[in-house]
Structure formats: C-alpha cells, structure tokens
Amino acid sequence: MRVIAGKARSLKLKTPEGLETRPTTDRIKETLFNMLQPWLPDSIFIDLFSGSGGIGIEALSRGARHAYFVENNKNAIACIQENLQFTKTMDDATILKQDVLSALSGIHEKEADVIFIDPPYEQGYEQQTLAHLAGQPYVTENTLLVVEALKETDFSYVEKLGFTITKEKCYKSNKHVFLKKAEVL
Numbered sequence: 001m002r003v004i005a006g007k008a009r010s011l012k013l014k015t016p017e018g019l020e021t022r023p024t025t026d027r028i029k030e031t032l033f034n035m036l037q038p039w040l041p042d043s044i045f046i047d048l049f050s051g052s053g054g055i056g057i058e059a060l061s062r063g064a065r066h067a068y069f070v071e072n073n074k075n076a077i078a079c080i081q082e083n084l085q086f087t088k089t090m091d092d093a094t095i096l097k098q099d100v101l102s103a104l105s106g107i108h109e110k111e112a113d114v115i116f117i118d119p120p121y122e123q124g125y126e127q128q129t130l131a132h133l134a135g136q137p138y139v140t141e142n143t144l145l146v147v148e149a150l151k152e153t154d155f156s157y158v159e160k161l162g163f164t165i166t167k168e169k170c171y172k173s174n175k176h177v178f179l180k181k182a183e184v185l
Helices: 026-039 054-061 074-086 100-106 125-133
Strands: 044-048 066-071 093-097 114-117 144-150 163-170 174-181
Touching: 026 054, 026 144, 026 163, 026 174, 044 054, 054 066, 054 074, 054 114, 066 074, 066 100, 074 093, 100 125, 114 125, 125 144
Parallel strands: 044 066, 044 114, 066 093, 114 144
Antiparallel strands: 144 174, 163 174
C-alpha cells in the first residue's frame, strides 16, 4: 500500500498485521480520490475506523489542512503513528484513540469537509455511525460523507437520518456510498 498522489506520493505505508483491518487497495483508493479531489484542498478530513491511516494520509498528501484519525485498535494506532511520521504529516493530524461513536463528540471543528467511514463489514456500524453523525454540529449541508461497505449493504434508512445519497460507486465486492445532509425545506 502506498500514497498515490501529492506531497507524500509513492511512499509505502505500513499496515497492521492480522485480519482486523482491510486496507483499501491502491486501485480503489485512486478511484475514490479522483472523485474526492474537489473537496480536498484546505479541507478538514475525518477518517473513521482508520486502520493504517492510509485514507487520511492520502487526503493530507493531496492538500487537506487537517485530518482526524479515529481508531481503537492499538496495533492500528501504532501503524497510523508510524505512517504519519514517515510521510511527515504528523503536524496536520489528530489521532483519537477510542471507539468511533465516543470519538465523534470529541471533534471540535466548525465544519468537516469530508468524513470517510470504513467500518468492519456486516456489523451494522454504518447505520450507528451515520445516526451519531446526524447530530454533530460539524456535519453541515456542505459536508461530504463517504461510506465504504459491502456491495449488498442496504442504505435505504439514510433518509430517516436526514441524509441523501448523491452517488454510489460499486466495485467487485464493495462500494462507496456518497452522502450529504438533506436540504431542509
């Protein structure tokens, strides 16, 4: 796994050992960041269920002003710290060493530009996380939320939480679902 573009381009990133994380492949990451590029310059980027930190580091490399990394696995946290130091992006990062739902209220930004959510598959964390995010003041109508999930994951509930699906990009076995807060009429 490597940083694809930007100031840390081509630097190889470490990944935690074991099966507790599944790093996004370089090919899918490149496709994702081609879609995210308009939101990245000078952005506040939140990487939930961060794993190795590869997504947040890619965002920093491509111009994000600050990235939050939320992870509760100690091996993954050590990996994020090493990757941030290696890519020289530590000064632009905040690591929240706790579970995602607890960490969301500890983010004190006026507005988040992009929130990337990549929870363990098939455990219902997508819905729980979106429900918590719906009430956070930094999630505004300008915030882009991206959820990585299995291709068959149902997102029909998001309207009840106040979100609208703006785009869905499917891959072989998984997908990225792009959401925004629904406009209040």
